[in-house]
Amino acid sequence: MTLPSTPARASRPNGQWAVDGHAPLNPNEVVKAADNGLNVRDRIENVYAAGGFDSIPADDLRGRLRWWGLYTQRKPGIDGGRTATLEPHELEDRYFMLRVRIDGGALTTEQLRTIGAISTEFGRGTADITDRQNIQIHWIRVEDVPEIWRRLEAVGLSTTETAGDVPRVILGSPVAGIAADEILDPTWAIGEIARRYLGDPELANLPRKFKTAITGHPSQDVQHQINDIAFVAVNHPELGPGFDLWVGGALSVAPRLGERLGAFVREEQVPDVWGAITSLFRDYGYRRLRTKARLKFLLADWGAAWFRTVLQDEFLGYELPDGPPPPRPTRAGDHVGVHAQKDGRFYVGAAPYVGRVSGPALTAVAELADAAGSHRIRLTPYQKLLVLDVPADQVAAVVTGLRAHGLEAEPSPFRQSTIACTGIEFCKFAIVETKATAIRAIDSLDERLMDQPGLAPISLHINGCPNSCARIQTADIGLKGQLVMDDDGAQVPGYQVHLGGGLASPDRDEAGLGRTVRGLKVTADGVPEYVERVVRRYVADRESTPT
Ligand code: SF4
Numbered sequence: 001m002t003l004p005s006t007p008a009r010a011s012r013p014n015g016q017w018a019v020d021g022h023a024p025l026n027p028n029e030v031v032k033a034a035d036n037g038l039n040v041r042d043r044i045e046n047v048y049a050a051g052g053f054d055s056i057p058a059d060d061l062r063g064r065l066r067w068w069g070l071y072t073q074r075k076p077g078i079d080g081g082r083t084a085t086l087e088p089h090e091l092e093d094r095y096f097m098l099r100v101r102i103d104g105g106a107l108t109t110e111q112l113r114t115i116g117a118i119s120t121e122f123g124r125g126t127a128d129i130t131d132r133q134n135i136q137i138h139w140i141r142v143e144d145v146p147e148i149w150r151r152l153e154a155v156g157l158s159t160t161e162t163a164g165d166v167p168r169v170i171l172g173s174p175v176a177g178i179a180a181d182e183i184l185d186p187t188w189a190i191g192e193i194a195r196r197y198l199g200d201p202e203l204a205n206l207p208r209k210f211k212t213a214i215t216g217h218p219s220q221d222v223q224h225q226i227n228d229i230a231f232v233a234v235n236h237p238e239l240g241p242g243f244d245l246w247v248g249g250a251l252s253v254a255p256r257l258g259e260r261l262g263a264f265v266r267e268e269q270v271p272d273v274w275g276a277i278t279s280l281f282r283d284y285g286y287r288r289l290r291t292k293a294r295l296k297f298l299l300a301d302w303g304a305a306w307f308r309t310v311l312q313d314e315f316l317g318y319e320l321p322d323g324p325p326p327p328r329p330t331r332a333g334d335h336v337g338v339h340a341q342k343d344g345r346f347y348v349g350a351a352p353y354v355g356r357v358s359g360p361a362l363t364a365v366a367e368l369a370d371a372a373g374s375h376r377i378r379l380t381p382y383q384k385l386l387v388l389d390v391p392a393d394q395v396a397a398v399v400t401g402l403r404a405h406g407l408e409a410e411p412s413p414f415r416q417s418t419i420a421c422t423g424i425e426f427c428k429f430a431i432v433e434t435k436a437t438a439i440r441a442i443d444s445l446d447e448r449l450m451d452q453p454g455l456a457p458i459s460l461h462i463n464g465c466p467n468s469c470a471r472i473q474t475a476d477i478g479l480k481g482q483l484v485m486d487d488d489g490a491q492v493p494g495y496q497v498h499l500g501g502g503l504a505s506p507d508r509d510e511a512g513l514g515r516t517v518r519g520l521k522v523t524a525d526g527v528p529e530y531v532e533r534v535v536r537r538y539v540a541d542r543e544s545t546p547t
């Protein structure tokens with residue numbers, strides 16, 4: 001066996017704690033070093049809630065509040081052309097977006113009802129299911145945050161570390177524990193990671209955000225290739241079921257797919273391995289440039305073999321056996337539709353429009369599920385919602401009831417496969433609008449492509465800026481928000497087009513990032529027409545290709 005060689009040392013400090021010491025090398029690191037972000041909770045409860053928005057100093061307002069899931073939201077009416085030119089205080093409103101943490105996307109109906117009530121009472125009824133299985137509520141006042149936490153925590157929910165340079169929500173298979181074809185139920189591993197490490201001050205100052213995904217389902221339904229760390233269930237020929245370990249995936253402006261370390265992790269080892277890799281990232285991750293701080297950059301420099309060596313020798317204290325890669329997914333991982341569970345009951349997966357729901361709708365879904373004898377809900381990384389444990393004789397009522405509240409279990413192909421980020425409506429970084437554009441496009445495409453019955457879902461992902469909250473590089477058609485020129489030479493909201501991306505799926509051997517087509521841009525108004533053209537060309541090509 002050839003031992004991996006030590007990577008060359010950088011000629012200048014990268015801010016790696018284990019190599020360069022702890023001196024902060026950029027303003028964000030200065031703020032984090034001055035006070036752990038978790039400590040801001042005490043000030044919110046005891047100072048800011050009473051003093052209001054103006055009592056919050058800048059380092060907490062735009063920094064540490066994120067450790068508890070609070071982002072200032074964008075002032076209404078500021079166009080995208082001014083996003084980069086205004087000072088933060090000119091751009092931000094006096095309200096917050098609050099992100100509720102839902103590890104594994106798993107909720108009880110009681111928890112869903114609580115979120116719905118909080119949205120209705122404190123958030124003007126706003127609620128979005130995100131593509132990381134969280135729920136985001138807008139229009140939150142800092143004065144109301146302690147009462148919101150009290151209500152969330154009373155039902156076992158929190159907003160802890162839903163943003164900031166911390167371990168973010170753990171993506172988990174939405175069908176964990178119920179799918180007949182599951183290899184391993186990841187519920188224990190997800191819960192144990194959260195129990196041991198969530199809110200741990202030792203892991204609350206990472207170089208950058210740190211995203212986790214765990215699935216035991218053969219559909220590989222958690223987008224594992226674009227997470228910092230991922231565990232994907234496999235059957236080891238000698239050791240039985242366990243997880244294949246992936247690290248270093250992330251999108252944004254320098255997208256990179258995660259890599260396998262070739263290591264096999266037994267279920268009971270998952271929390272230890274997770275803790276070891278998170279600690280490795282904390283100690284060796286780069287802290288000089290924010291744009292080079294995600295784990296993917298360390299992995300790119302070290303390579304998978306050296307990464308595994310450091311993990312085992314310095315952080316884990318034992319070697320992991322080699323293991324097999326996951327096979328190609330067996331079916332689509334969005335779980336939309338009606339599906340049998342292994343216990344004979346059913347789960348119903350339904351699509352809102354691009355994750356947009358509302359507080360009253362969430363409350364109604366909780367009531368509907370309870371009335372059908374179900375008390376469990378799951379959210380998916382595709383901005384969808386599942387009602388679990390539905391008896392056969394209640395399935396039709398649940399499908400109809402969900403439809404009445406804007407959730408469709410038999411969606412059109414574009415409603416099923418379109419996701420969109422928050423965009424200019426609330427996001428300070430946005431250049432263009434996203435959700436309303438996506439909803440208009442879905443409705444228009446349903447009409448335009450009525451002559452294509454049975455069209456397979458074509459993924460359309462829409463971002464409001466170059467960040468990649470809606471994973472544009474992993475879509476058949478990805479749209480990145482920017483200002484573009486219209487036919488009259490005027491600057492208007494639009495998108496740069498990425499084509500041909502996708503993660504491993506039943507139709508696709510290997511994950512690949514979508515490519516920008518040189519100069520190809522589309523105005524927001526032109527999205528439906530453009531997508532229709534791409535789809536018709538794709539269908540024509542497919543039909544003219546001999547099989
Ligand atoms: Fe905001 Fe950009 Fe993320 Fe969209 S992609 S939510 S506009 S930061």
